[in-house]
Amino acid sequence: MKLIKDALTIAKLNSISLLIIFTIMCLFVLPKILYASSVKDIAVLPFKNITGNSGCNIEDSVTEMLMTELAKNKNFHIVERQRLTDILKETKLQMSGLTDPANALKFGKMTGAKYLISGNITLCATEESKSSFIISYGKQKSNVELKVRVIDLETGIAIGGSEGKGSSDRSSTSFDPSVVGLNNLDNISSGTKSERAGILVEAASQAVTQLNNNLKALFPLEGYIIKKDGDTVIIDIGKGLVSEGSRFEVFQMGEELIHPVTKKKLGQEKTKVGEITVDKVLDEFSYAKTTPGNEKIKVGNIVTLSK
Structure with a gap:
């Protein structure tokens, strides 16, 4: 009877040993044969307006447009904007501090992002022509230029940059600025809010499209x-x-x-x-x-x- 019990005990121990060995093999071997996804996790920080034009309130709109364009590419996964905001508040990290490798690594782990896109609005201007015999009154023109840096969140090193330019030249538009959250336009002079917002956002949209196309070169499929x-x-x-x-x-x-x-x-x-x-x-x-x-x-x- 004792021999049977001893045999069962040994069998159990052998089973446990085999399970441990199998677990260790899974930990060390499987990572080598499993394949990382081709999808790249990207975080997009809110754009900054460095033009000096306080009446150009398109930072949120440009950020949302770029995130939307990037999300159309199945090769990208974009971290939700609210999640970025919450993490920055929780960690009390400043956007400028994310260029520090230690902060970048911490931010990357918390968001799950591999890359960070940090951008500036470098030109944002709207002009309106005056009436004359040659030029019709109210003809407006807008120009928007954007520049971004792409930071590898594993190293904190900028791996490249890109830019996009857009312009709109028209006398009127039916574009509703509230569609992209462009509501605060009180400081932009001349013309109606809707007209000014329409050509400004149209120019910004062109700039974002060009910027998105240029960014693809930094992220080969x-x-x-x-x-x-x-x-x-x-x-x-x-x-x-x-x-x-x-x-x-x-x-x-x-x-x-x-x-x-x-x-x-x-x-x-x-x-x-x-x-x-x-x-x-x-x-x-x-x-x-x-x-x-x-x-x-x-x-x-x-x-x-x-x-």
Whole structure:
């Protein structure tokens, strides 16, 4: 009887040991074979008006428009604006302090964002022509210029910048400024509020569109190979991001590079191992064909959209 009990005890211990071993393997092995999402988490700080024109009250509108444009790209996930505001209040962090690596890392962890976009309105002007024999009274013109910096929240280092310009030249508009929260226009001289707001926001909208297009160059579309069968691979990028014929370069990621003195993460080595061309696009993933000599391409490789 005692022998049976001892045998059962050993069996239980062996089961527990196997469970522990399995758990450890999951912790150390699975992260290497699971693939990070190609979606990039981005936080957009409220734009600042540095033009000196106190009557140009479009900071909130520009911020909302940029967030909306970025959110249209399935490759981006935009942190909710209210969440950013709450976190800044909780931590008592100033926006200018987010350029400090320690603050940036803390902010990134709290928001879940990998990148931070910080922008300024550098030009915001509205003019109205006076009446004469040549020019009709009330013709208005607006110009808006925007500049942003993109900060890597893992390092606190600005990885690039971009700008956008827009203008509107018209005599009237039916645009309702309240649609984008542009209500406080008392300080802008000449013309009706609706007309001034309309051409100003139209100019700002053009600037945001150009800015958004320029930002895409800083965030190349990336994904992962999730399956390979011969010369056919499947990538985790689907409709809305790629089309048939889209070409991707394939990279094998190597050692992470860390500065020996500052200990900052500088990036990761990567080696090009081939190219693929998309030939079928579905909602959440796509099929692609590899180029000749694809032996080095394997599941887990990163794919980057060719320029």
